[in-house]
Amino acid sequence: MFGLTTLRGKLNGSAADPPTLEAQLAEIQSAIEALPERQAELAERRLEALRRDDDVQARRIEAQQADLARDRDRLADSKRHIGEQLRDATAAARQRRLLSHRAGYSVAAAEFLASARVTVAKHAAVVAVRELACRQGFENETTLMMPATPNINGNALCAPQLLDLYALAVAGQSSDTRIPTPKPLPTSAFRKRALLPHQRAPITDSARAVRLGDGAPGIHRAERTPDDLAPLEPGQARVRVLRAGYSPADNRPQAHYGQLLRMPIQAAQRAEGAIEIVERYGDPALNSAAPEVPEARP
Numbered sequence: 089m090f091g092l093t094t095l096r097g098k099l100n101g102s103a104a105d106p107p108t109l110e111a112q113l114a115e116i117q118s119a120i121e122a123l124p125e126r127q128a129e130l131a132e133r134r135l136e137a138l139r140r141d142d143d144v145q146a147r148r149i150e151a152q153q154a155d156l157a158r159d160r161d162r163l164a165d166s167k168r169h170i171g172e173q174l175r176d177a178t179a180a181a182r183q184r185r186l187l188s189h190r191a192g193y194s195v196a197a198a199e200f201l202a203s204a205r206v207t208v209a210k211h212a213a214v215v216a217v218r219e220l221a222c223r224q225g226f227e228n229e230t231t232l233m234m235p236a237t238p239n240i241n242g243n244a245l246c247a248p249q250l251l252d253l254y255a256l257a258v259a260g261q262s263s264d265t266r267i268p269t270p271k272p273l274p275t276s277a278f279r280k281r282a283l284l285p286h287q288r289a290p291i292t293d294s295a296r297a298v299r300l301g302d303g304a305p306g307i308h309r310a311e312r313t314p315d316d317l318a319p320l321e322p323g324q325a326r327v328r329v330l331r332a333g334y335s336p337a338d339n340r341p342q343a344h345y346g347q348l349l350r351m352p353i354q355a356a357q358r359a360e361g362a363i364e365i366v367e368r369y370g371d372p373a374l375n376s377a378a379p380e381v382p383e384a385r386p
Contacts, residue, residue: 105177106174106177106178106181109170109173109174109177110174112170113167113170113171113174116163116166116167116170117167119159119163120160120163120164120167123156123159123160123163126156127153127156130149130152130153130156131153133145133149134146134149134150134153137149207244207246208244211237211239211244214237215237215242217234218230218234218236221234235254235257235258237254238250238251238253238254312344312347313341313343313344313347315347315348315349316348316349316350317348318350320350320367320368320369321369322369323352323353323369324350324351324352324353324369325350325351325352325353325356325365325367325368325369326348326349326350326365326366326367326368327348327349327350327351327356327359327363327364327365327366328346328347328348328363328364328366329343329344329345329346329347329348329349329362329363330345330361330362330363330364331345331361331362331363332344332345334359334362334363336349336351336355336359337351348366349363353365353368353369
């Protein structure tokens with residue numbers, strides 16, 4: 089039978105054991121799944137008894153159907169209670185496993201902290217020896233003979249791969265390692281190499297020379313382009329450059345500050361600010377003398 093009291097007695101103290109509860113719950117579910125087939129069978133037998141007018145047999149079958157209904161209710165009630173016990177037992181078992189892991193973790197963490205603090209102290213000792221050698225003037229030798237420990241901002245890194253690489257680096261440098269003396273390069277190594285097409289000649293000291301007096305050599309400067317004082321043609325204007333490096337056209341050189349140029353009037357008007365117009369075609373010449381006034385004769 090699957091009554092709750094009967095099941096609890098059958099469990100016999102195993103109500104907190106999830107595997108036992110799962111097996112019992114599976115057995116109850118199998119019994120519930122078998123009820124419809126049994127109920128259909130009794131219904132068919134009852135109809136046959138009624139066709140034969142066998143009331144005694146029909147009443148027996150009806151009693152079995154009533155028992156089947158009670159079994160269905162009993163199984164449903166037992167399934168609900170066993171399911172609740174299974175959930176509680178599973179939660180309790182999970183909590184016990186968690187506490188077991190927590191206890192193991194605490195022990196391992198304490199051992200790790202103890203060894204880690206020792207490691208930090210030993211790492212500080214290694215760094216101190218290396219820094220002392222550097223302060224005493226052995227920077228280059230320290231780089232070759234005492235490789236730096238794997239660290240970030242001075243904090244040691246204990247990754248297995250990094251420790252393996254560090255061990256190889258330390259093993260490769262024995263105490264009797266000698267720093268090789270650099271050999272002088274042959275004279276051919278200092279021969280002047282020909283310049284490539286895209287390279288410019290290097291600037292020498294003579295190119296940087298500053299004129300210190302009349303007799304000292306100086307930098308050759310390009311002569312100032314003379315002012316353009318040719319007569320103006322129709323549509324032209326004479327302008328004075330106000331911004332050094334200004335060029336009136338792409339095919340004309342850059343002008344000096346204050347230089348006089350000829351250029352079209354419209355272009356001169358557009359470039360005002362960089363130049364100023366001092367003469368237009370038809371105005372009096374810039375350097376022409378004032379006309380002489382004849383003396384009045386008595």
